[in-house]
Amino acid sequence: MRTLFLNPPSFEGFDGGAGSRWPASREIESYWYPVWLAYPAGMLDDAKLVDAPPHKISIDQTVAMANDFELLVLFTSSPGLKVDVRISEMMKDANPKLKVAFVGPPVTIEPDKVLKSSRAIDFVVRREFDHQIANYAKGAPLSDLPGVSYWKDGAIVHNPEGGVIENLDELPWVTKVYHRDLDFRRYNVPFLLNPFISFYTTRGCPAMCTFCLWPQTHSGHRWRLRSSDDVAAECKYTLENFPGLKEIFFDDDTFNYRKARAIELSKKLGPLNFTWSCTSRVTTDYETLKAMKDAGCRLLIVGYESGDEQILRNIKKGATIDMARRFTENCHKLGLVIHGDFIVGLPGETRETLRKTIQFAKQLDVETIQVSLGHAFPGTEFYEHAKANGLVTIDGMADEGGHQLPNAVYPGFDRGELMEWVDRFYSEYYFRPKTAWRVVKNAILNNDLPRLYKEAREFLFVSSQRKKFVKEQKDAAEALRGAEESVS
Numbered sequence: 001m002r003t004l005f006l007n008p009p010s011f012e013g014f015d016g017g018a019g020s021r022w023p024a025s026r027e028i029e030s031y032w033y034p035v036w037l038a039y040p041a042g043m044l045d046d047a048k049l050v051d052a053p054p055h056k057i058s059i060d061q062t063v064a065m066a067n068d069f070e071l072l073v074l075f076t077s078s079p080g081l082k083v084d085v086r087i088s089e090m091m092k093d094a095n096p097k098l099k100v101a102f103v104g105p106p107v108t109i110e111p112d113k114v115l116k117s118s119r120a121i122d123f124v125v126r127r128e129f130d131h132q133i134a135n136y137a138k139g140a141p142l143s144d145l146p147g148v149s150y151w152k153d154g155a156i157v158h159n160p161e162g163g164v165i166e167n168l169d170e171l172p173w174v175t176k177v178y179h180r181d182l183d184f185r186r187y188n189v190p191f192l193l194n195p196f197i198s199f200y201t202t203r204g205c206p207a208m209c210t211f212c213l214w215p216q217t218h219s220g221h222r223w224r225l226r227s228s229d230d231v232a233a234e235c236k237y238t239l240e241n242f243p244g245l246k247e248i249f250f251d252d253d254t255f256n257y258r259k260a261r262a263i264e265l266s267k268k269l270g271p272l273n274f275t276w277s278c279t280s281r282v283t284t285d286y287e288t289l290k291a292m293k294d295a296g297c298r299l300l301i302v303g304y305e306s307g308d309e310q311i312l313r314n315i316k317k318g319a320t321i322d323m324a325r326r327f328t329e330n331c332h333k334l335g336l337v338i339h340g341d342f343i344v345g346l347p348g349e350t351r352e353t354l355r356k357t358i359q360f361a362k363q364l365d366v367e368t369i370q371v372s373l374g375h376a377f378p379g380t381e382f383y384e385h386a387k388a389n390g391l392v393t394i395d396g397m398a399d400e401g402g403h404q405l406p407n408a409v410y411p412g413f414d415r416g417e418l419m420e421w422v423d424r425f426y427s428e429y430y431f432r433p434k435t436a437w438r439v440v441k442n443a444i445l446n447n448d449l450p451r452l453y454k455e456a457r458e459f460l461f462v463s464s465q466r467k468k469f470v471k472e473q474k475d476a477a478e479a480l481r482g483a484e485e486s487v488s
Contacts, residue, residue: 001099004068005038007034008052008080008084009053010080029458033182035251040130049177050181070098077105092120102121102124109378111126127218132148145159168225184197184245192277193275196249197242197248200250202254205221206254209303210381211343211376213379215253235276247275250278254279266294269295278292279301282302289334293336299367300336300339302338303341305343309321311348311353316381339366339367339370340368340369342370343373344374358425368439369426414473416477420466423470
């Protein structure tokens with residue numbers, strides 16, 4: 001079957017599906033690669049991967065592709081699900097013979113709900129879906145495919161779980177699919193050297209963070225590794241086939257979880273003499289960091305999340321504030337750049353914990369930060385906690401532009417105040433003279449002033465949208481108080 005693998009245009013500028021752990025439109029427009037779709041796309045000769053958001057492909061242009069294919073595989077997200085269902089219906093209307101499969105976290109958690117949302121959807125594949133999709137496209141019946149849910153005789157059938165790939169070296173290289181179907185210059189992440197390429201060296205994450213989407217809804221907690229030789233060989237291919245490439249990013253949930261493996265892989269990467277970056281936990285020791293730095297590692301994405309010890313325990317982070325400080329000092333000593341991730345609105349959050357986290361972030365003084373709202377994604381332990389304690393206030397996780405909205409609110413807070421704290425966090429961190437100068441200086445050194453100007457405009461626009469949301473929430477609360485007073 002001629003197969004279209006689609007990362008859909010759920011919202012304009014939405015980085016939401018096949019490569020994003022935190023689906024949303026960003027403060028600064030950025031896109032990760034649709035790596036999960038690229039694997040099965042590489043297993044089929046008659047397939048095409050379309051990543052609509054970075055390539056600026058509209059809904060109308062997407063629907064127009066329907067007649068060219070027999071099977072549509074659409075990677076959806078919780079914020080984008082309603083729009084994605086509508087896109088699939090429009091494509092089915094254009095080509096009634098088109099078979100439609102949905103994949104992604106929402107179908108793992110609520111396969112019945114997704115299937116019942118539209119009869120345009122023929123089946124869904126829960127969790128990993130590589131071989132199931134490839135085998136179906138080659139003629140295998142749905143009844144033979146593990147992890148598949150589908151309609152049969154007016155009822156929904158759930159096949160037993162399965163399909164998890166243990167030998168990752170058997171998978172095709174996603175970079176060959178990128179080369180065939182995507183324009184790598186369309187991908188931008190502000191803290192990486194662009195253009196960049198990203199792919200995985202592992203699947204799964206042994207960490208038990210309660211908020212994290214992928215391990216709980218897609219790839220699982222069992223850590224599966226590619227061989228270091230296979231990773232090095234794909235890096236060599238990438239360096240030879242993407243002229244102008246500035247960096248490779250290893251987008252594993254945790255690249256350096258095991259010390260011996262991180263050091264072994266670093267030894268294989270070093271002789272290739274290229275710049276790379278990856279994710280990291282604060283539990284990584286100095287020796288491992290040094291081996292990575294010596295092999296060409298430039299930057300680490302680090303999930304600090306909070307500056308409060310109790311909140312770190314609440315989310316089962318498996319790390320402490322002291323670990324984070326020591327790790328950061330080691331990175332500074334080695335010259336490793338850090339992009340730090342923080343979350344506003346985790347279980348146990350108070351105004352005092354938020355003040356502590358902002359102060360903690362300023363003390364760490366890492367190169368760049370991202371501040372996210374604590375989204376309680378369905379299927380995560382965080383969601384179950386929020387639901388059980390009456391903290392989930394609204395199903396909608398994004399506005400009409402795909403930007404984050406709070407969906408878990410704690411006693412004493414309202415949605416507007418949580419959003420206000422995100423804006424305050426960014427302002428207090430970046431509008432310090434030393435930090436602002438560092439951003440400008442790096443843009444000058446990297447000949448990136450036009451990009452910095454564009455990113456600053458985007459950041460200020462989203463900040464204005466946050467302020468607008470805060471004002472609307474305050475006005476609504478004031479109107480409600482006025483109505484209650486008039487009744488009494």
